[in-house]
Amino acid sequence: MTRSAAGSILFELAAEADALEIARMSRDLIETGLGWSWTATRVLRSIRDPETLVLVAREGKSIIGFAIMDFGEEAAHLALLAVDPSHRRRGIGRDVFDWLKESALTAGIAVIKLELRAGNVEAQHFYRRLGFEEVGWTVGYYRRRETALRMALRLREPATGSPHSTH
Numbered sequence: 001m002t003r004s005a006a007g008s009i010l011f012e013l014a015a016e017a018d019a020l021e022i023a024r025m026s027r028d029l030i031e032t033g034l035g036w037s038w039t040a041t042r043v044l045r046s047i048r049d050p051e052t053l054v055l056v057a058r059e060g061k062s063i064i065g066f067a068i069m070d071f072g073e074e075a076a077h078l079a080l081l082a083v084d085p086s087h088r089r090r091g092i093g094r095d096v097f098d099w100l101k102e103s104a105l106t107a108g109i110a111v112i113k114l115e116l117r118a119g120n121v122e123a124q125h126f127y128r129r130l131g132f133e134e135v136g137w138t139v140g141y142y143r144r145r146e147t148a149l150r151m152a153l154r155l156r157e158p159a160t161g162s163p164h165s166t167h
């Protein structure tokens with residue numbers, strides 16, 4: 001658990017009781033117009049999965065930001081990250097990501113990968129600012145309707161002989 005510089009925001013691992021609120025935030029802030037694939041059941045599975053980190057930023061009792069990242073051997077996949085609209089541009093997204101990145105460095109991860117909706121220009125700016133680079137496009141990635149932009153942040157060179165590639 002950590003606190004923001006001002007002390008009012010708490011960053012910690014999500015509890016099982018947070019699953020529904022995280023799922024709602026995913027539906028309303030990330031999956032808009034695509035249906036609802038990150039249901040409470042799926043989020044709960046992630047919270048219980050030892051290979052997945054689910055983080056929340058709380059102000060009082062409210063969740064104002066969250067992220068879900070899966071850890072593999074050499075690559076981690078950032079599945080979701082969102083901040084409540086009334087709390088944006090205060091560095092909360094960056095703070096949530098910094099925690100994930102520290103965890104990835106500790107776990108010896110070589111690259112963090114993600115996909116985002118091609119039209120999501122704000123998030124593209126955000127991830128570029130965090131050091132991510134564009135690695136390609138996947139047409140029809142979202143419900144066979146929308147193109148995804150794939151981005152990656154390299155943390156170290158992959159182990160020699162590893163079959164891993166950046167995408």
Ligand SMILES: CC(C)(COP(=O)(O)OP(=O)(O)OC[C@H]1O[C@@H](n2cnc3c(N)ncnc32)[C@H](O)[C@@H]1OP(=O)(O)O)[C@@H](O)C(=O)NCCC(=O)NCCS
Pocket residue numbers: 029030079080081082083084087088089090091092093094095116120121122123125126127129
């Ligand atoms: C993308 C998102 C997570 C950013 O969260 P945030 O807490 O507002 O981001 P931060 O305040 O930490 O921003 C860090 C830097 O990223 C960049 N950035 C963030 N939002 C940006 C925007 N809308 N436009 C341009 N640059 C932006 C800026 O460089 C910013 O630094 P600055 O404020 O000092 O200029 C947030 O806008 C969000 O939840 N969007 C909807 C969900 C989403 O698209 N998630 C990503 C796909 S899963």
